[in-house]
Amino acid sequence: MPLARRLRLEDATVIGxxxxxxxxxxxxxxxxxxxxxxxxxVSLAIAASVAYGNATSSAQLAAAHPVAGGTxxxxxxxxxxxxxxxxxxxxxxxxxxxxxxxARTFAAYAAPEGGQVPLAVSAVAALALVNCxxxxxxxxxxxILVVCSLLGIAVVVAVGLGSASALHPAPLPDATAYGVLxxxxxxFFAFAGYARIATLxxxxxxxxxxxxxxIVLALGATVVVYTLVAATVMVTLGGQATSSGSPLADLVxxxxxxxxxPLVRVAAAAASLGAxxxxxxxxxxxxxxxxxxxxxxxxxxxxxxxxxxxxxxEIVIAAVIIGIVLVADLRGAIGFSSFGVLVYYFITNIAAxxxxxxxxxxxxxxxxxxALGCLTLIVTLPPTAAAxxxxxxxxxxxxxxxxxxxxxx
Numbered sequence: 001m002p003l004a005r006r007l008r009l010e011d012a013t014v015i016g017x018x019x020x021x022x023x024x025x026x027x028x029x030x031x032x033x034x035x036x037x038x039x040x041x042v043s044l045a046i047a048a049s050v051a052y053g054n055a056t057s058s059a060q061l062a063a064a065h066p067v068a069g070g071t072x073x074x075x076x077x078x079x080x081x082x083x084x085x086x087x088x089x090x091x092x093x094x095x096x097x098x099x100x101x102x103a104r105t106f107a108a109y110a111a112p113e114g115g116q117v118p119l120a121v122s123a124v125a126a127l128a129l130v131n132c133x134x135x136x137x138x139x140x141x142x143x144i145l146v147v148c149s150l151l152g153i154a155v156v157v158a159v160g161l162g163s164a165s166a167l168h169p170a171p172l173p174d175a176t177a178y179g180v181l182x183x184x185x186x187x188f189f190a191f192a193g194y195a196r197i198a199t200l201x202x203x204x205x206x207x208x209x210x211x212x213x214x215i216v217l218a219l220g221a222t223v224v225v226y227t228l229v230a231a232t233v234m235v236t237l238g239g240q241a242t243s244s245g246s247p248l249a250d251l252v253x254x255x256x257x258x259x260x261x262p263l264v265r266v267a268a269a270a271a272s273l274g275a276x277x278x279x280x281x282x283x284x285x286x287x288x289x290x291x292x293x294x295x296x297x298x299x300x301x302x303x304x305x306x307x308x309x310x311x312x313x314e315i316v317i318a319a320v321i322i323g324i325v326l327v328a329d330l331r332g333a334i335g336f337s338s339f340g341v342l343v344y345y346f347i348t349n350i351a352a353x354x355x356x357x358x359x360x361x362x363x364x365x366x367x368x369x370x371a372l373g374c375l376t377l378i379v380t381l382p383p384t385a386a387a388x389x390x391x392x393x394x395x396x397x398x399x400x401x402x403x404x405x406x407x408x409x
Contacts, residue, residue: 003068003202003285004308009210011139015281016197016218018142018274020190021149021225026248026268027105028190029233031334034242036183037173043183044230048223050184050377051191053370054345055219056362057352058197059212064359066207068200069289070282071348076293078351082400087347088290089396092283093389094340096317098189099124099279100324101333106272108245109265120325127277128318131284132304132311145274152267153225155260156248160232163255169238178380185377189338191222200285212361280317287313294407295400335385339378343393346374 007015029040036043061074072088103124107116130141173179197204197214204210229248233241236251244250248268252260288310291301304311324333349371353364378386 003303005203005205005207007139007200007204007210009214011143012197012200012204012210012214013217014143014146015139015200015278016214017221018146019278019282020218020222021146021153021271021274025149025153025190025226025229026109026246026271027101028187028334029230029241029247030244031242032183032186033233033239034173035179035186037175037179038234039175039180040172040183040230040234041227042175043180043187044226046181046184046373047187047191047377048226050188050345050370050373051219053366053373054348055215056366057345057349057370059215060352060355060359060361061348062197062201062211062215063208063361064355066201066204066211067289068202068285070201070286071344071351072286072289072295073201075347075351078354079347081293081295083347083351084293085290085295085400086393086397087344087351088286088295090340090343090347090389090393091286092290092317093392093396094337094344095279095283095286096321096324097328097333097337097340099276099283099317099321100328101189101337102272102276102279103321103325104329104333106269106276109249109268109272117326121322123273123276124280124318124321124325127273127280128314130277131280131314132309133307142274142277145270145277149267149271149274150225152248152264152271153229155267156251156264157228157232159252159255159257159260160236163257164232164235166256167236167254169234169236169254170240172234172239173242181376181380182382185338185342185381186334187226188342188377189334190226191219200281202285280314280321283317284310284314287317294403332385335382336388339381339385339389340392342374342378342381343389346371346378349374 032043033040065074065077067073070091072084072091075087076084103120106123107120111119197211197218201207201211233247233251236254237247241247249261249264252264287296287300290296291298300313300316302312349367352367
């Protein structure tokens with residue numbers, strides 16, 4: 001049974017915005033500034049440039065393959081099943097880590113004094129339930145959450161920049177070339193939400209036109225928002241941002257407006273929930289595509305007859321995320337997520353390079369730059385995150401090898 005095509009350009013763009021604006025703007029600054037120091041804007045520019053190269057490759061592939069699954073489906077078609085599996089597996093494990101990070105970020109802003117883990121678990125369960133009742137409900141809830149988060153960000157930027165001249169922030173850490181690249185790798189975690197648009201290819205109206213346009217619109221708007229927030233954090237908090245659990249709430253307090261901190265916390269909670277909701281949606285669709293090809297257990301390919309969503313996959317994914325929330329911290333989840341997503345986009349660019357002239361919509365040099373950028377950022381990620389990522393990919397490869405051997409026997 002196919003999924004239903006119900007999402008238009010506005011819906012797809014909002015889902016992409018919800019993934020990116022909530023996926024890091026309230027949480028990624030402490031580890032990124034700790035790595036990049038005063039050159040955080042350079043790291044942001046590098047991350048955005050790599051994201052743009054990846055986005056053009058994703059858009060080109062989505063136009064040629066308007067089906068659920070994103071690069072899992074694209075790489076299977078353009079390169080081969082093993083490349084598709086590694087891309088899909090990297091996406092699922094990386095984005096599951098992103099979901100855990102978003103759930104913990106939501107709880108850090110919504111319950112700063114304690115009780116964060118139970119609240120994070122409740123958020124995952126509640127949003128998984130929303131996803132089980134249809135994609136249009138997911139788009140509507142995401143739209144509401146994106147508006148709330150953008151209002152909060154506007155308050156943060158206005159207050160922070162308006163008070164900057166009277167503040168004396170702590171010095172930023174010294175910048176090194178390695179630190180700048182590591183910061184870019186961590187910030188890439190925040191830009192990767194446009195993949196959510198491509199994974200919804202089976203549910204978008206007129207996907208050949210809608211998906212490329214939605215990706216470009218969502219990414220462009222997100223770059224503007226992140227640049228404004230990065231500049232505000234630098235001039236308001238400075239080095240203090242590296243030790244903050246809720247940097248944007250601390251920002252308005254440092255700017256002399258502590259009464260606005262609760263408003264920022266509400267906006268941060270909304271942004272985190274919006275990202276979590278969109279992430280859950282994308283993982284569910286990639287899991288569905290992999291289960292259809294038996295690269296994941298085939299029962300996960302079942303689609304609910306009434307609501308036309310992969311409900312069984314959504315429930316299993318939510319259970320795994322809850323397990324990670326119970327044992328992992330926020331910074332570790334961000335690094336591991338970046339590793340999985342960068343591997344996924346490296347394969348995206350390789351798949352785009354394999355497409356023939358008839359399918360090409362963007363210059364090949366963008367895919368080359370995207371692939372090289374992904375490799376560069378992978379090798380500069382924190383070593384622990386990379387080591388865990390390699391180990392988890394190896395587990396996935398071993399699983400597929402055993403499954404293929406069992407099917408052949």
